[in-house]
Amino acid sequence: MNTHLARNALGKYGEELAARRLAEAGMTVLERNWRAGRSGEIDIVARDGDVLVVCEVKTRRAGVFEHPMAAVTPEKAERLRGLAERWIHTHGGAPPGGVRIDLIGVVLPRRGAAVVEHARGVA
Numbered sequence: 416m417n418t419h420l421a422r423n424a425l426g427k428y429g430e431e432l433a434a435r436r437l438a439e440a441g442m443t444v445l446e447r448n449w450r451a452g453r454s455g456e457i458d459i460v461a462r463d464g465d466v467l468v469v470c471e472v473k474t475r476r477a478g479v480f481e482h483p484m485a486a487v488t489p490e491k492a493e494r495l496r497g498l499a500e501r502w503i504h505t506h507g508g509a510p511p512g513g514v515r516i517d518l519i520g521v522v523l524p525r526r527g528a529a530v531v532e533h534a535r536g537v538a
Contacts, residue, residue: 429474429529430458431520436519436531437461442468451501455494459519460502466512469499470519471537477524487518492538 434444437459446460459470472485486494499514514538522530 417427425474425476425523426472429519429523432521432529432531433470433472433519433533434459435471437468437470440533446502448497449502453500454501455498457495457498460512463515464512465510466515467499467503468517469495469502469511469514470517471495472519472521474521474523477522482520482522485491486520487537494515495538 430447434447437444440463442461442463444459444461447459448456448458449460450456457469458472459468461468463472471487471491477483495516499516503509503514511515515536518534518537520532520534522532524530
């Protein structure tokens with residue numbers, strides 16, 4: 416199988432699990448894979464009470480060297496903040512609770528259930 420397709424399917428599956436986790440935590444998923452032209456995309460935009468949550472999802476297979484939670488570098492965090500501002504600008508302003516950037520790491524073991532970790536306010 417084409418590795419790009421495999422990685423794409425892996426990412427989609429991870430995002431599905433992440434969206435489910437956010438919903439279980441009482442959040443409302445507003446949008447998935449929101450693109451801002453060439454600036455990039457936000458994996459999941461959600462609402463947690465009156466807070467807008469911009470969520471980065473990283474999915475890895477178990478045994479891959481880098482843990483998904485290590486994926487948000489300062490540069491990536493800065494880019495996510497910029498994307499959050501663009502989303503707010505396109506959707507009529509900031510919510511009263513402001514914006515939070517969360518990271519959801521999904522690790523898929525060879526067997527058994529995926530491990531989903533949700534870190535709030537990572538950037």
